[in-house]
Amino acid sequence: MYLSDIASPSDVKALDLHELPVLCQELREALIESSAAVGGHVGPNLGVVELSVALHRVFDSPRDKIVFDVSHQTYAHKALTGRAQAFLDPARYADVSGFSNPLESEHDLFAMGHTSTSIGLAAGMAKARDLAGDDYDVIAVIGDGSLSGGLAFESLDSAAAGGNGFIIVVNDNDQSIAENHGGLYANLAELRATAGQASCSFFRSLGLDYRYLEAGNDVLALIDALSELRGCERPVVLHIHTRKGLGFAPAEQDPEAWHHVGPFDPATGEKRASAATGPDYAELTATHLLPRMQCDRSIVAITAATPYIMGFTPERRASAGEQFVDVGIAEEHAVTYASALAVAGAKPVLGVYGTFLQRAYDELWHDLCLNNAPATILVYGSSIFGTTDQTHLGYFDISMLGNMPGLRYLAPTSEKEFLAMLDWSLDQRTCPVAIRVPVLGDPTSCELTVDASYGVPSYQVARTGSDVAIFALGDFFALGERLTLELARTANIHATLVNPRFVTELDRDFLTNIARTHRLVVTIEDGVLEGGWGEKVARFLGPLGARVRCYGVHVGFPDRYDPRELLAENGMTVEAMAEDTMRLLEEIQ
């Protein structure tokens, strides 16, 4: 076996050319075996095995700089840069992150997991090189799906001014996470069909040199093509045609389903059942929306390349027809487009991961909110219990959306409340609405009635008590309830428990009354403290009598953390919160 002996890229260079296809086959098997055990981005990684080997054969990383877009396709790159055992030894599968990470290796130049960044990052590196009078090559690798993101375009447009030794490899597998969307993809198809000879080329139109290689999974052909580009005099695009999931039949046949998967049987591709983790809000969304869409042609479900998060399987997309729009990886356009749909009388519902919605901050502020467009945005994965990779932290959404002027951001505590809020939002025409879709879905024993209207900010009392009032937002309502029970059990303190429901707006009368009748107010939220919901409560109550204690986690970039440990570090176990509450109550007396 060659792979186990690859300690650095120089070992790739030491092999004979005819040994490289064997190395590729070993890599492919190692990626399938390791992903089968722990899950991962199977399809993207299998498609770029040969490219990764060729890059490390031709260029001298880390002197030459290789920047992978999204970086969820860097498994082979990692295995070739001193981390092979993390893909060969089951005991070490967890050694490496699923993304590029400079703390792991000098060959990983940036921490990244959002799309469309590689060209801009490479351009910056090339500029720094030129200013320093250095002469290494800089290579950006970007997938066809990522090209629809506005950032990638801005950087491509700038790249023409990028000097020499600047190579952009477009890894074209004719697939985004789902299928591609956008006029650009017809041009890529034409370029593939004409082996790059089509007279009209997106890349040439941006002033870039352009080469095409059909054999994107042929390591020797890739080595030839890349070798020719070393030290190129002008920025150049090398457009290669690869096959997503190559070498694993199930992934080749259904690239959408195999973009990212949990553990599976490497022999058959059968996915291993994962432990149930509460209600399935993706299913809930689609099964609730589809019947409404059938009765109301003005409802349009929109995704930016992640239809599955809102339960829109290929079958459901087909059934929704014109009322389902996938704009591709283009969160900015998605929000602006939804804003105009709402202003023009339609009822857009955009489903999006909170971490990716960050791309559209200005469009939320300037197109959606400034125009008071009554669109509905469903924010998924926004929880400490969401994705735990530092690149995809979803729990910064409240500081992003909670302070948007004119937005109503709602935080349901249960499936029933989520659907009531969604229905209300679809039926109203007064303001933009975002809904924080629960992730944890912990059950509660409180009987919370569900309102038909969320037109006026009003908090809901779940238990009436005294001394201390516990405001537990959305997904963490159940945690607030556990704290209430713990205080009653251990200290005979009977707290008031509140479901605040509204993230953006305060129920001022309610809070004023609480400050008069309670000595301590506790806020609990499933997000960051800084800029979060609790701070709004603390600011409002600041001049009044009651003291306030806010629970949330501090801003930072924890990576592959254990959510319960992160909560514990931030004093958010039930026991720690109960103790803290009792201490504060004693202090105040």
Next chain:
Amino acid sequence: MYLSDIASPSDVKALDLHELPVLCQELREALIESSAAVGGHVGPNLGVVELSVALHRVFDSPRDKIVFDVSHQTYAHKALTGRAQAFLDPARYADVSGFSNPLESEHDLFAMGHTSTSIGLAAGMAKARDLAGDDYDVIAVIGDGSLSGGLAFESLDSAAAGGNGFIIVVNDNDQSIAENHGGLYANLAELRATAGQASCSFFRSLGLDYRYLEAGNDVLALIDALSELRGCERPVVLHIHTRKGLGFAPAEQDPEAWHHVGPFDPATGEKRASAATGPDYAELTATHLLPRMQCDRSIVAITAATPYIMGFTPERRASAGEQFVDVGIAEEHAVTYASALAVAGAKPVLGVYGTFLQRAYDELWHDLCLNNAPATILVYGSSIFGTTDQTHLGYFDISMLGNMPGLRYLAPTSEKEFLAMLDWSLDQRTCPVAIRVPVLGDPTSCELTVDASYGVPSYQVARTGSDVAIFALGDFFALGERLTLELARTANIHATLVNPRFVTELDRDFLTNIARTHRLVVTIEDGVLEGGWGEKVARFLGPLGARVRCYGVHVGFPDRYDPRELLAENGMTVEAMAEDTMRLLEEIQ
């Protein structure tokens, strides 16, 4: 005169064709006269007079939907849609906003002022039309400069799927605010040079039909071209060549200087001196940076199409050479590019308006902060005393940047402090730094020492007192000082006055000590309360003894407001704050 009789677009349709050039001439004169009196976007508006007349001649607004990008070029459109007197009668010059505004007219479809939005908005309108079974035309108007923005690309890429009656007019005057930057502009030049016949076309590469019209300032030619496109079966780009500033020689000769101007003499173009408004931080930035850049080739000043905000005149840009980069309207790329420059060892300084930095929220979070890239971002115009158009409110920056993990956001109170912070940031390699460049620049009589290091969050005591501690951030330090003096004068209360300096991080020991020794803490900031700096202080002090009162303005979209009135509405006059403080102190006793 025709213009004074134009009450609606139907009056444009009622004129004979040969009268239209006369109407255009009248419009041009009215725009020059009115802009000379009150200032405005002279260049952009003069370039699209004929286009505006042609659009209202050919299409039936508001049934047909015309969406202007940025919308600072809608003066002629406004004059043709019932608002002519706002450009003819000096007493009514202030009747209309400088931007599209639905509250003014049903012909203004959206409130907007940021670039690159029109295609996405038009796409949403076209989709809503199709779902409703309607058949009007939707027209997006976008300038060449705005095409470099990623949002415009995302929307163009999506437009190919946009159905019929969807027309995108590209108003190409070969100029952004400053000169254009990006490979795209060579393609536009080639298209102009070949009258649209170049085989490689950016627009065709995105699957769009394409027409070219050289005579972009010929109203009759425009009418012919637009008439042919009514009800087009596929989305189409009409690329027209116009001249920015046409009809006013000074604006034609120096389109950068005449993009937006204050009052001027319409006969000579001589600009009227404006009242001095404190220190000129643009000049200060450039004159401080340039000598440092000459000694240190690793410093790169970066702008996204607004070099003037950091004092980089054409001469200074030339003198900076390779160390000055204008990426064009591309804030996202600017931040990602700067992040990589910093990671690679260079010292990027990105100067940007706070309102436009919103476009790069995710790039700040994911590229800059996650990678702990020691770049410097200078945030301009972020003040209640900045631009007062609702589209360009700059005082939301603290809720945007103040909660970014790992960023150090500094708020200087004076020129000296600004330069000290800038120097410190350029010399450190530990974290990304943003500096909130003062706008108001009110002087203070406090003698604040300026530190050489801002490596550890530490607040600065300007006056030591008791009972109440006033924390006055950045540009509003002088306001805090006035409150301190007022309390001493009227109530013999001698407050502690603090210059907090650090927006993102709390000086926890300082605050803990203040809570022990003072009964009331007051925070004052030049920004929104929600998600702002004061809320962080209120949250931190919430469990401790001292009460907290935060001053700032509530989120919202005030338009063309008087800053002092806005402050008064938010209880932020010195008198109101003093009274409130005294009342609170009495309550606590």
